[in-house]
Structure formats: C-alpha cells, structure tokens
Amino acid sequence: QVQLVESGGGLVQPGGSLRLSCTASGSIFSIYDMGWYRQAPGKRRELVARITRGGSTTYVDSVKGRFTISRDNAKMTLYLQMNSLKPEDTAVYYCKAEFTSYVGQGTQVTVSS
Secondary structure, eight states: OOOOEOOEEEEEEEEEEEEEEEEEEEOOGGSSSSSEEOOOOOOOOOOEEOOOOOOOOOGGGGGGTTTEEETTTTTTEEEEEOOOGGGGEEEEEEETTTTTOBOOOOOOEOOOO
C-alpha cells in the first residue's frame, strides 16, 4: 500500500513558476516509476511527465522545456518544477505510482492574471 500526498499548487500569473511535491509513505518509493498527471475541467486526465526508477524522464510535448520532473528517493518525494506557466496549464495535478492504482488526491494549479 502506498499513500501519495501532493502539495505546492496555487494561483500564479502567466510566466510564473510553481514547484509541486508528492510525498509517499507506506511502501518502498524507489521501486516505482512515478508520473505527474493533470486534468483540466471538461478534459481527460493526461500524463504530463514520467520518471523511471532509474531516473529517465519523459514529457508531453506541451510542457517540454518548461517543466522538470525529479525525485528524491531518500525523502520519498516526487517533484514537478513548472516554469513559464501558461493559462492552459490550469488543472488539478496528480502524482501516481505508474502501473499501479496508487494516486494522490491532487493539487489545484491555476494560471491567471
């Protein structure tokens, strides 16, 4: 069993930055590939970024060059650094242990002037 808790969301102006965190408990965090997903109102949930157990990363095209996913296995924490934010980045962001049913409750990110 893995519990995931996101934090760091909020309201930011276009062009601004936020760093999301996802803290895990209850299992060995380092054995999982981890992903950040987002869901905007009226849209399907989409994968934003993924990081493997070994640290390899992939991103959806719309965030490449702006977002960075990372992990600290000792702290059992996943991060998403988001720069140059755009209104279209507005969504609820979730972290997930890939290929499992473990997903957090989400944190709201709103990009607006």
